[in-house]
Amino acid sequence: MLDYDAEADRYDETRGGVPRARAAAEAVLRLVPPGARTLLDLACGTGLVTERLGRPGLRVHGFDAAYGMARKAAQRLPGRVALADARRLPLPDASVDAVSAVWLLHLVPFADAIVAEAARVLRPGGVLVVTVDKDGAHDVGSDIDRLLAPHRSYEHASDRADRVEAYAAAHGLEPAGTTCFTGHGQGGTPRGTAEKLRRGSYASWFRGDAETSAALTAALAALPDQDGRRADPEYRLTAYRRPVPRG
Template identity: 75%
Template sequence: MADTVLDYEAEAAHYDRTRGGVPRAEAAAGAVLRLVPAGARTLLDLACGTGLVTERLTRTGLRVYGADAAHAMLRTAAGRLPGRTVRADARRLPLPDASLDAVSAVWLLHLVPFAPDIVAEAARVLRPGGVLIATVDKDAAHDVGSDIDEILRPLRSAASASDRSDLITPHAAAHGLDPAPGTDFTGHGQGGTPRDTVRKLRSGYFASWFDGDTASADALAAALGALPDQDRPRADPRYRLARFVRRG
């Protein structure tokens, strides 16, 4: 959904299976927990989806909630997080100011054109000393060093991803969130194949790269289709988690 809006009501039924399942979720949850302050008591996981990551955000003394805007996603999440889910737009959370110790946004900011609004809302609901933890530079993490990367890199470089760290950091600072050391984790099962990359291209995933230029899109599809081992996954990506601390 980096470049086209997926129907997450329809995606819910097979989302976990196609997004790396439990190994990817455990890696993401473990990385988030490494960045949550030891004394934190509350964490809200934005765009929690099916709750596969959220239910693994477990630590003694930490109460974790999930929020998502899609009904179907939230129905699945509610089974994993009974009594701890809310349907909400990440830009308009039904929470008072300074009410949370931590907010996480895993694989969210790259999906939307309003990432600054999400950052601002997270800052509003965080207490002084609270943290926003978010994946950044997601698309740039894929296929690094592979033959797919060689073909896509020039287009990725020309694109303006909404989760670029050099954009998110000043947005955060403008709302009282200071950068702090982050971490990274492996996106298990997310190494791309040439054939799947062409499928994503044809479905509109990279639409913003071409602005309706079908000839260029066709040329990219042909280059990807000419790569060897069409169904062999390339190396799994290493996703980056940024951390921002709310000023007092």
């Protein structure tokens, strides 16, 4: 996993910047109920998405476990960002109307604990909005994808949609909608993909040994337009709702 404290100062410029952040925020807000008054953005990073989640009547707060990320976010959202582990939020039960977690669950082996904690702090009628199947979003049919496809496996992905839905159900949340958004600036290049393969950045889904990795690296180096970005991925967001008790 990346050292997010070390990455904080260059994170935005290497992750699609404002266009990707704006697309993500607009998608989250499509799934947040119109009457929501409070939104908690987990793993808010530098706050680039978080600061775009506002709308009239909605108060947004960000939490991140990495000091470097939280420091950057606090510059964008003074007084509304704090350090916190997404599994142990410093909030009482049933205290917020919405929780968002964009590009978080695929990074951790404890997605269930994050969903459980979000369910704890949601009020009845509140929603949890999360990205699912993040790594699979990069299967967009380019020449890079055709090379990698036989060596991809998402069996153990912690943000696999069916797995997250099961976690949500176990903690009393029900499906409440889905939407997609474009990951602007996230289309891969042959050269960049080969470098990530060499670094082991694809360990979560790569199915193969060192010999396979070396062969793929050579095949990627043979592709045309080595620094040309292929199609941007389409990320998927899913919402889960805390039911309102009847009677």
